[in-house]
Amino acid sequence: MPKGPLRFRDAVGAAFRKLTVWTSGAESAVATSPTVTSGSGAPSASEPNGSVYLRTNGASANTLYLRISGAWVSVGASVLPSTSVFLSTEQTGNGSAQNVAHGFGTVPALAFAIPSDHSGGQFAITYGTHTSTNVVVTVTNNEKYRVVAFK
Secondary structure (H helix, E strand, O other): OOOHHHHHHHHHOOOOOEEEOOOOOOHHHHHHOOEEEEEOOOOOOOOOOOOEEEEOOOOOOOEEEEEEOOEEEEEOOOOOOOOOEEEOOOEEOOOOEEEEEOOOOOOOOEEEEEEEEOOOOOOOEEEOOOOOOEEEEEEOOOOEEEEEEEO
């Protein structure tokens, strides 16, 4: 199995389901690094503490969960009052700044792009200045991604 970025590319395949972030540079650190995932239903996987999960369906759609002390905790009104979550449809990078409408009416408190179909040799994201209507990102030409934003 390839190491580093190639391992990520090969694991992703045609659809992005899980993102693992590690900063040590050691391949062995991947298994214990926090993850960012999304899916239908409440999270049930035993992920490392610090992991993030975005539920995408049902009455609890767009609910954010954090893995804290070995348990998934829903980030609700008691933790982040008046927090809204935006998950975009799949976008295609064009190598130039792109606007992705979030509908908040205010500048997001946090916004990021995640690869959804990483088929090229490199995936680069550059963030612009977000506005009250758009998240602004520049993504490698022809690479697929989704935007997540929090109000």
